[in-house]
Amino acid sequence: MSRLVVKGGRVIDPSQNIDRAADVAIEDGSVREIGENIDATGSEVFDASGLIVAPGFIDMHVHLREPGFEHSETIETGSRSAAAGGFTSICCMPNTQPVNDNATVTHFILERARERAVVNVYPIGAITKNSAGEELAAIASMKEAGIVAISDDGKPVMNARVIRRAMEFARSSNLPVIQHCEDLHLSAGGDMHEGIQSTRLGLRGIPRASEDVMVARDILLAELTGARYHVAHISSRNAMQMVAFAKSKGLSVTAEATPHHFALTNNDMPPYDSNYKMKPPLRDESDVGAIVDGLANGTIDAIATDHAPHPGDEKMQEFERCPFGILGFETAIGLALERLYHSGRIGLAHMVSLFTENPARILSLRRGTLKRGAAADLTIFGLEHEWTYDVARSPSKSRNSPFHGHKFRGGQVATIVRGQIVWRLNG
Amino acid sequence: MQKGLLGIAELSRGEIEEILSRARDFQPPPRQSFKRFDTLRGRMIVNVFFEASTRTRTSFEIAAKRLGADTLSITASGSSVSKGESLVDTLNTLGAMRPDAIVMRHSASGAPQFLSRYLPIPIVNAGDGTHEHPTQALLDARTILDRRATLEGLRIAIIGDIAHSRVARSNIYLLSKFGVSIVLCGPASLLPRDMAAIAPGVELTTDMRKAIRDADVIMMLRVQLERQNEASFPSNEYFQFFGLRPEHVQLAKPNVIVMHPGPINRGREISSEVADSQRSAILNQVENGIAVRMAVLEKVLAP
16 A cells, blocks of 8 residues: 655645645545644655645646647657646647547547556547538547547637537537637738737737637527537637626536736737747737636636647747747746736635636546545645746747746645656756 | 847837938939948848849849948749748858848748847848838938928828838838828728827828828838738729829828839829829939938948
């Protein structure tokens, strides 16, 4: 029997309304008990004094690039970067090569994850074959193989009839539909948020409305079909209002926000710096304000990073030719603390729920809790220690982060997956 | 950053005045050729044009030669670019040949800014995408100042495809720094509302008569069919509503200056009567292009 006791920390588990000083005992990869002064004789001990001990953080929106784009990232390197960011579970989007649109690819991902990944990997299947937006993918067999949601992330389903059918099918398979909301006709050719900055820089704009119209359409279709519908990486203040409206009507509509969308605006981008190029694009102060409000008032359910590695040579091009997306894992907790907790907008337990019980509920994962018998996934983080992000030291294969050199106050200290310490600060 | 000239936005009024005043020294006396100087003797300037251009490239070549520099011009179609080499690799290769400056035009906004972060060689922007064309704005200002004592207080209308125009942006940045009131005019779909906020003193209108009324200067832009990836306006109506004709010129100040960065599309954005009239400064712009580019190259390469 292997036993680990995490001693002396402040345990925050929103799924049980726990927020108190306590020890956590782990046996054979499961949570045994939470209590005071647990006897650690004969156990491995992790000293968590001065630290927060939480259920393992879940990142419900990531790109691991394998199979097909292993020069950008692999399931192994991505999982190591996730662990270094304090995440114990990650959900990988299907836009690989081949696309995860059938059970064979799903099996491959899960098999590779079992062999190489240091954190839990949950695949998300495609909505349509090859994510081409036309024919439905093999959703039910992927569900049997282990997908936790469907999405054509990066290639939004433009045809309203197709997404309607997908919602109906997903409902019968008890899967949520995750949409990257972007009307491709409105955003066509765009490289950054449409506004004063794009006008100054002579870059084609991605209007806020390109996101809004698809969120609006999909909410109406979610009502029509009764599907569980999730808005990926919400970035627009208008889309926020629509999600709030959907929730007020009692629809099964949820939303996630990325750290970069609540931490940065398009004014923060040094001219033509492709490490600030992603979809949806960084918008303006009013949008960032709305997202922080949405996180605080519960309109937004989860924080997800949209970790999107791209190798240096792909980002070292003319801005308009650079691919969209940035790294996300290792700066997520630091940014959440900086923008949500230290700024006084969100309490710590609420912040933890955005990373744990909420994404677990959206995806029906048996994670995100420290209930007795649950898998012993723990994220241990500090609130005050100062550190500087050095992307050159990331386990990721890519380096595309706008937060290189950023100074953080507080962040991840250790990551425990099924009772094993898979990453620790300075470890 | 090494000195170069990437855009007007980042220049101060003083730096602009310095270039404009030096350009005056390089203007040839009437009916004479440009004087030769040997300020840049032994210096090598490479012109890299990733986008077709005859007049700007020729103008830079002449400017460099008049200053005694050696020049070499490369156009994208004849280079390794067409073989799939990346921009960074192309420029690194050129950089390894140790030119003293690179003059570049590129169809991507920000391409020179991007390269200037990696190359230790000064870069002069000869037009990047829909972003800036700084020497065009400088030569336009020189042309106006040849006919007016000051830019301060002038009313200048810029008319045409504002959205896709790097000439418009550079001119807006420059003129705004000198207290000009700028009126932008074009079809609504080519006139982004955010343009009014990119610099002080800018207003927008889709009514050409309103734009021109009491203008000191009318700058016509070329209709850039090559940058239209969609039908943003009904093109058969363009000349009717946004083409400059003699009856418009009547609305402006009596001594109005009519300008156009060229090449002009007669009958599309400007009528021949106006283009060839006394009010037209189009050929002076071309002439001033050389003088201004001499001043820019001298400033960039001065020891």
